[in-house]
Amino acid sequence: MSTPLSRRTLLRGGLGVAAAGLALPAATGTDAWAAPPTDGEIYGAPTANPLVWQRADPFVTPRTRGQYYFTASVPEYDRLIVRAAPTIEGLGDAAEAVVWRRPAGGRMGGHIWAPELHRIDGRWYLYFAAGDADDVFRIRMYVMASTAADPRDVSGWAAPRQIITPWDSFSLDATTFEHRGERYLVWAQSEPEISSNSNLYIARMTSPFTITGNPARIATPTKSWEVQGFRVNEGAAVIKRNGRVFVTFSASATDARYCMGLLTADARADLLDPATWSKNPDPVLTTDEQTGQYGPGHNSFTVAEDGETDVLVYHARDYRDIVGDPLYDPNRHARAQRLYWHPDGTPLFGVPVGRGGPIVRLSPADAPSTFVRHHTYALRVDPRVRELADSQFRFVPGFAGEGTVSLQSVNFPDRYWRVDGTSLRIEPVQEGDGFVAQASFRRVPGLANSNAVSLELSDRRGSYVNHDRGALTVGRASRAKSTFWLS
Incomplete structure (x- = not known):
């Protein structure tokens, strides 16, 4: 037949x-x-495209107490959400808990962007960026802590606290990681007297709320693929493998020109020394006409159910042409695919894959x-x-x-x-x-x-x-x- x-x-x-x-x-x-066999049966990593509809800047935690937790920007930019599921693919159908809503006015009453959920010393912390009601683009970084075991439990979350940096300027996309006994914060900010929309910075932390010392600027948008529409380095994500610390980031405007770059540092070096970091000359993940994926970026990393396989989570659109400001187009969907590695120990991203089953x-x-x-x-x-x-x-x-x-x-x-x-x-x-x-x-x-x-x-x-x-x-x-x- x-x-x-x-x-x-x-x-x-x-x-x-x-x-x-x-x-x-x-x-x-x-x-x-x-x-x-499914991707999970072969090597424990799903290919989920989309993983979650209309959720941008996706962040998936490592599996904690049998659950993966997911958070992301919603198209309305008005709330913080958390999902949970025992598998990465299960996040797509998981119920969504609203753990915080912006106030009707004043501080944090504007755009709410790019949340990240981190487990630090047995407690959950939710990092995010927020504008003000009278100026939605007066974006600053905030973090709030929870005393609850489950981050979906609304009652456990305390009020947000602002993360203070040396400059009171546009700042966003905070992420945190531990390395060699020290905790670090990486974020994007517009530094006065530098002609860019945002650069990437790193600083040590004395607590999940506070940085210390002078931040180091580790990336500035200068290459042709970083300055399309806007001069942007933002959305950092950290993965440590093979004796190195890798930081992915996103560049250019949030339309089809949006793409991902990569910074690399030797794990033994001083991460606060800008000379430690090298930037790949070319982007590592870009729009792909053949697969129909446009503007891939603002990623996070997690580990598959097998406990070994690295998974790349990111957002992209299914079309190029956008009516109006791309920031308000709702169809940036969260996606997941396996992250591979070159023989030399550097990450191998491939292309943003199209819809379909296991790869x-x-x-x-x-x-x-x-x-x-x-x-x-x-x-x-x-x-x-x-x-x-x-x-x-x-x-x-x-x-x-x-x-x-x-x-x-x-x-x-x-x-x-x-x-x-x-x-x-x-x-x-x-x-x-x-x-x-x-x-x-x-x-x-x-x-x-x-x-x-x-x-x-x-x-x-x-x-x-x-x-x-x-x-x-x-x-x-x-x-x-x-x-x-x-x-």
Whole structure:
């Protein structure tokens, strides 16, 4: 049985099977389509896009007492919210508690932005930025503490206190972290006599409410991708790995030009010395026309349910064109995807992925340190993947119907694996039964290891996708060459 191609043509333009509204094959019988393992089953990290609708500047805590906690900016900019769920993906459907609302007038009666929830010495702290009722853009940083075990408990929160910095100026996006026995605050601020909207600063803290000493300016927007619309470095997030301290940040206006940059410091160095920090020359996450994700930024990091896998949480829009001020467009949605790492220990972000199910990378069992990737649309196996997204794919219900799967490219979601003679390519949907058969496979337990997968051609029993010295070919089954690990 095959899905009518007239319906499959809806896939063009980057839509996945589910997004196109296609009916999925019924899962009946022993030959029915078998869903691949979820991201959580493979490596504990979800791909949730969107994770939470209309929530910008998302922050997800590490799992604490069996729960992940989520907070973010709401489109009305009038309140602070907290969600909780035992899984990251579960945050999307979780109930939302309003733990604080801005007053009707006076201080903190304006825009309420970018909350972050931190557990410090057994107590919850909620950092956020707020404007005043008579000047919504007179933004300053605040923090409030809770005596409750659950941050959703409204009764536990004390009144907010302002974080004082050396300058009484536009300041926002406070984040805090501990390093080598010291607690630090990183934030964005407009420093007088510097011609930028906001720079990034770091200072030691004497308490969760107070910084001490002279702050160090560690980033100023100077590069072309940091000054589009506004000269902005903001929204810092900290992750410590591999002997280094990494700080991501967001730059430029909050439309499709919004993007993420990266600062790096040696973990043994003095973090208050600006010379310690180096800035990547290029952004690490940007708008991607192919995946339909615009203005990715203001991220946070968490760790997946396996306790090991790093997860990137950020917001982006599903469209480029915005009517009016992008700050008041409500459709910045929170999203989550796995954070990878280069062999040299630096983070590997890839692209903001589009909507769809779990994302996998495939490694041949006879060359497990390599990955299947596409280059100029040809599929091959390579130990050096220059672009992460070239090696990322999704299993989707097969074009040939029941009992088959198709493999969709993540960064070219209008293209699918297709057998081309004895090799494979990624190609867009085409009319005709030939494409249906050539772009469909039977996914079976790995011939060399049942925890891996093997891919049998849908129209040729006994013929499999094989690895052969860096090439992907089709032919008779070979236990090691026909088996692929998913990661």
